[in-house]
Amino acid sequence: MFRTLTIFEFKLHLRNFFTLFFALGFPVMMLLLFGAMYGNEPSSLTGDKGTVDLMLPAYTCMIVAVTGLMSLPLAIANYREQKILKRFMATPIQPLQILVSQVVVNSVTTAAGIAFLLIVAQLVYRVQFFGNVLTTLMAFLLVVISIFSLGLVIAGVTPNARAATSLAFIIYFPMLFLSGASIPLYIMPKGMVVVSNFLPLTYGVRLLSGVWLGGHLLDYGLELAVLVGITLLCVGLSTRFFKWE
Secondary structure: OHHHHHHHHHHHHOOOHHHHHHHHHHHHHHHHHHHHHHOOOOEHHHOOEOHHHHHHHHHHHHHHHHHHHHHHHHHHHHHHHOOHHHHHOOOOOOHHHHHHHHHHHHHHHHHHHHHHHHHHHHHHHOOOOOOOHHHHHHHHHHHHHHHHHHHHHHHHHOOOHHHHHHHHHHHHHHHHHHOOOOOOHHHOOHHHHHHHOOOHHHHHHHHHHHHHOOOOHHHOHHHHHHHHHHHHHHHHHHHHHOOOO
């Protein structure tokens, strides 16, 4: 039953042009744009790394943000508004299975977007990976869990799809452009860098970029603490305020 439900949800998900564009197309466009501007030749200004090498982990966070902060909460809020979750209570399918299937579908979309991004980056710019695979995977999973938990809070506290859309946009777009996920923080004014310190995704970008470039996971204690704290807080809030109808 759950497998059938997840396949059905995935088919519906493929009809969402906004999510597919920002998860699959937009990161690659940004990669090609900045790659065309700066290339990927190692430079002393970038620590003997290529610009694309530096930006690639940030673009993966961009993909996590669109699936976790836009696609996931909007789908759930829409189901609540249309009474779909309530109707499922009278069937063998439990509403919790809807949530899990949405997480699975958006996780698959995230993985597909990142795979596509990595393939293009390797074919066009011969990007290099300087870190440890296991460490980078652990950092990536923490970023996904923290951002997805924030998305569940958006779904939980908003009464309808319109409110969820508004709140998701308010949270998503500042994080997209001010966290370093799309535009490097080192080219931004100092005031914008200060603002970025209040955005959860900033810490995901720092953590993933650091381990991607060879840093040790425990070197990023602040980033780990913030992301774990966000996860715990958001899980608590979503559990407290989430309503099935």
